[in-house]
Amino acid sequence: MTWQDSDRPRARPDLGERIIDGEALLVDAEGGQILVLNEVGAFAWQLLDGEHDVASVVTRVLDEFDVDAATARADLLAFLTALKDRGALVS
Amino acid sequence: MKGWPVPEREGDAPPTREELAEPGVTSVARRVLRVGPLSVGLATTDDVALRAVASWPVADAAASPSADIELRCALVERRPFLGVRPGERARVTTWRDGDAFHAMTHEAALRLEPSGRGVALACSSHDAGLALAVQNVIRIAVAWRLASTARGLLVHASAVERDGEALVFLGPSGSGKSTVARLSRPRPILADDVVILAPHDGAPSAWSTPLWAEPGMGSDATSAGPRRVGALLRLRQAPRHDVEPLTSAAAAAAIVAHAPFIQDIDPNDASALAGALARGVSAATLAFAKDAGFWPLLAPDSARAPIPSTGSMT
Numbered sequence: 001m002t003w004q005d006s007d008r009p010r011a012r013p014d015l016g017e018r019i020i021d022g023e024a025l026l027v028d029a030e031g032g033q034i035l036v037l038n039e040v041g042a043f044a045w046q047l048l049d050g051e052h053d054v055a056s057v058v059t060r061v062l063d064e065f066d067v068d069a070a071t072a073r074a075d076l077l078a079f080l081t082a083l084k085d086r087g088a089l090v091s
Numbered sequence: 092m093k094g095w096p097v098p099e100r101e102g103d104a105p106p107t108r109e110e111l112a113e114p115g116v117t118s119v120a121r122r123v124l125r126v127g128p129l130s131v132g133l134a135t136t137d138d139v140a141l142r143a144v145a146s147w148p149v150a151d152a153a154a155s156p157s158a159d160i161e162l163r164c165a166l167v168e169r170r171p172f173l174g175v176r177p178g179e180r181a182r183v184t185t186w187r188d189g190d191a192f193h194a195m196t197h198e199a200a201l202r203l204e205p206s207g208r209g210v211a212l213a214c215s216s217h218d219a220g221l222a223l224a225v226q227n228v229i230r231i232a233v234a235w236r237l238a239s240t241a242r243g244l245l246v247h248a249s250a251v252e253r254d255g256e257a258l259v260f261l262g263p264s265g266s267g268k269s270t271v272a273r274l275s276r277p278r279p280i281l282a283d284d285v286v287i288l289a290p291h292d293g294a295p296s297a298w299s300t301p302l303w304a305e306p307g308m309g310s311d312a313t314s315a316g317p318r319r320v321g322a323l324l325r326l327r328q329a330p331r332h333d334v335e336p337l338t339s340a341a342a343a344a345a346i347v348a349h350a351p352f353i354q355d356i357d358p359n360d361a362s363a364l365a366g367a368l369a370r371g372v373s374a375a376t377l378a379f380a381k382d383a384g385f386w387p388l389l390a391p392d393s394a395r396a397p398i399p400s401t402g403s404m405t
Binding site: 014015016017018020021023024025026027028029032034035036037038042 | 338339340341343344347348353354356357358359360361362363365366369370
């Protein structure tokens with residue numbers, strides 16, 4: 001899937017979510033799967049509310065973590081695709 | 092036929108509420124069993140079911156006039172249920188019906204209300220099969236009751252005592268849980284198949300249960316009661332021993348992944364419970380080569396959670 005800067009991805013609201021030491025534990029009872037997001041993933045996950053667009057999530061990640069813009073953007077797009085593939089985003 | 096009717100149907104179609112309705116029998120024997128932090132009242136019209144759990148620890152019935160779980164259990168017919176032979180591994184189907192929880196295996200069916208009241212059907216061709224069916228019903232009821240009341244989780248794990256704490260080895264069937272426990276002797280074995288994880292005195296703790304995979308085995312702990320969890324180890328069979336630390340979130344995920352019937356619990360409750368049980372506990376994946384050589388790797392400070400990497404986000 002190709003993401004646009006203006007896309008506003010939204011996390012599935014029915015997933016169980018717990019932030020533990022900065023990381024996120026996601027429990028998908030319907031899909032029978034469990035996801036663990038590291039600190040950056042957990043931070044981005046909490047911005048996937050259907051309000052923030054891709055560009056603004058990249059900006060927030062850059063504000064929060066010591067990473068260059070190209071890497072942050074590439075990692076975020078891969079992250080969104082992984083979440084999409086696992087059914088963790090509202091389609 | 093007296094008591095509950097046998098669900099006569101093909102495949103995994105669930106019995107209806109009517110099929111699990113209250114029996115019209117009044118002659119019952121009752122026993123209150125201790126399973127980890129819960130008491131389980133077992134009333135039955137057939138003493139075979141009571142004999143199936145005869146060696147289990149008995150709770151103080153006077154102190155618990157109403158048990159956490161009340162099961163009425165009946166042997167319906169002495170014949171193979173749905174064509175599965177004794178000893179075959181049966182799949183468990185669970186589902187929710189309003190607030191009630193249902194479970195059905197090839198040997199038994201269960202309906203449990205949120206209050207802890209439940210009805211169980213057990214069907215088998217011989218006493219050993221019935222013992223398995225009754226224990227399966229209790230196992231399912233305990234797992235659901237613990238999780239639905241957010242008191243803890245029943246997990247597929249073995250546990251060994253070290254310095255008064257429990258080392259908990261999480262793994263599915265065939266992963267080596269029993270083997271790890273046996274190889275850990277002379278350290279006391281607390282459990283070889285299922286462990287109850289629940290908070291106790293503010294710390295994640297492990298309870299032994301009477302539910303053992305290997306017949307004739309039982310806890311050889313020096314005393315009853317919960318043990319503080321010293322480490323959570325996720326088992327993986329490998330050619331050589333190795334320990335790879337897990338973060339707290341990954342440890343919580345491992346707990347959820349090894350908790351049966353978790354899909355019937357609110358996902359937020361499940362993640363909150365697992366998160367609380369993993370917090371502050373050393374955790375690691377233990378690559379394990381079926382000999383006792385793994386023990387030196389489990390030094391008290393060898394399973395610390397590393398600083399989370401930020402290279403990729405999942």
